[in-house]
Amino acid sequence: MTSTIRSLLQKGSSRLRDSKVRKFDRDARILLCLALEKDKVFILAYPEFEVSLKTERKYISFIKRRAAGEPIQYITGKQPFWTTEILVGKGCLIPRPETEVLVEEALVLAKGMKAPVIADLGCGSGAILKAISESRGDCRLVGIEKSAEALRWARRNLSMYPNVTLIRGDFFKAPETGKLDLILSNPPYLSVKEFDSLPLEIKGFEPKDALLAEDPMEPYRAIAKFAEKNLKKGGYLIVEMGSEQARRHRAFRTLSPSLELCRFRKDLGGRTRVSVLQRK
Ligand SMILES: C[S@@+](CC[C@H](N)C(=O)[O-])C[C@H]1O[C@@H](n2cnc3c(N)ncnc32)[C@H](O)[C@@H]1O
DSSP states (O other), X not given: OOEEHHHHHXXXXXXXXXXXXXXXXXXXXXXXXXXXXXXXXXXXXXXXOEEOHHHHHHHHHHHHHHHTTOOHHHHHTEEEETTEEEEOOTTSOOOOGGGHHHHHHHHHHHTTOSSOEEEEESOTTSHHHHHHHHHOTTOEEEEEESOHHHHHHHHHHHTTOTTEEEEEOOGGGOOOOOOEEEEEEOOOOBOHHHHHTSOHHXXXXXXXXXXXXXXXTHHHHHHHHHHHHHEEEEEEEEEEOOHHHHHTXXXXXXXXXXXXXXXEEEOTTSOEEEEEEEEO
C-alpha cells in the first residue's frame, strides 16, 4: 500500500518521540519536506498525497539518523544564522543564535570604520565571516581555522566572497596577519564538566575541538597574545564566552596589559555572552 504524507508524518513522528527527540513533530515534518523536496505549505495542504517508495525510503533513512541523535542541521545540511543560511555537516560546529550577539557588536563597532580589516579566529563553518560580509560588503576578512574539515565547510560557505581569505592555522601560535581593525572569536570554551553533561546530540556528533577548553581561560589568553601582535591601536577584540568565563569575568581585565576591557554583552537568555576589549 502506498504511504501518504499523513501516514508518514505519523510514523516518523512516533519513531522520533520513542527515541526521545524533543521536537519530534517538527523534525518529522522538516525531514519529510527534505525527502519530498517540497515546502511546509505543501505538506500541510496535501495530507493525502501519495508518496513514492523511493521518497519514503529516503525519509525513513533521515528519520533513522535523527532517531540515533544526529542533529537535524547535519541531515538538512543547513542552519539559519543572522540574515543568511550556513551550510553545515560533520566536522564543523553548527552556528548558534547566541553568536549573533558577537556579530551585532562587531557591526556596531565597524560602523565608524572605513573598509575595516577583520579576523575571525576559529572561523569553523565561516558563519561569522559570512554574516559580516553580507552586512558590510566593504570589509576585508580573514578566517583562521585549525581543523581541515571545518575549513572545508568555511570554503563552501564563502566561495562567493572575494573579500574573504581563509587560512589553515593555529591562533595559539599567534600568526602574523597584518594590522587588523577588529578581531572576533568564538573559541572552544566549555569546561570538561560542561562538556560531559552535553546531550548526545551535541557531544556525540559535533567536533569536540570546537567545544572543549580544558583550561577555560587558555584560549582567551592565546587570543589576547594574537591581538597584542595584530590589532591596531584603538582596534577592538570581541570574544564569545560561556558560563565558566562569565564566572571568571575579572580575568578579562588582566588578559593583557595592552587590552582594556570595555564591556560585556548579554545574550537573549540574559547570560553574559560577549566581552569587548580595546587595544591601547
Ligand atoms: C566554537 S567553534 C566556533 C565556530 C564558528 N566561529 C562559529 O561561531 O560557529 C570554535 C572553532 O575554533 C576552532 N579552533 C579551536 N582551536 C583552534 C586554534 N588553536 N586555532 C584555530 N582554530 C581553532 C575549532 O576547530 C572550531 O571550528
